[in-house]
Amino acid sequence: MAHGLPFPMLIDLAQREVDAAASALGAQQSRLDAMRQQGDGLNSYRAEYAGRMRAEASQGMTMASLRNYHQFLANLDDVQIRHRGDVAAQERLVETAMRTLQAKQLKLNSYQALAERASRAAAARQARVEQRQTDEFAARRARDRQAAE
Secondary structure (H helix, E strand, C coil): CCCCCCHHHHHHHHHHHHHHHHHHHHHHHHHHHHHHHHHHHHHHHHHHHHHHHHHHHHCCCCHHHHHHHHHHHHHHHHHHHHHHHHHHHHHHHHHHHHHHHHHHHHHHHHHHHHHHHHHHHHHHHHHHHHHHHHHHHHHHHHHHHHHHC
């Protein structure tokens, strides 16, 4: 690696950023999963409540009781609408966290590629230095042989 290039430090920092972004994505995804389960629960509860209303209605019920059922179902519908909006907002947060993770991973990959390139260049320079030393040594031995003859 070239002198003065802090690739190990940059790679370490970038890896920490990737790890933090992955953790944040995991947390956002967990929240989304929990919200979706909550939505499933709301849907089930509404369906169950509507089923109870139909069952009672088939056996006869008062207008006040029917009105209460309809009002409660309307309230559940409002809650479901708000919940779907919350889920959509959470999905956007998950997408943002995913893009952040991808950007951090790209940065890390770039640093790793630069470090690898610098390492290969340093190895090539070292190989040229060693080859030059070997050539000089061989030339010196050849001169010494000629001088000895």
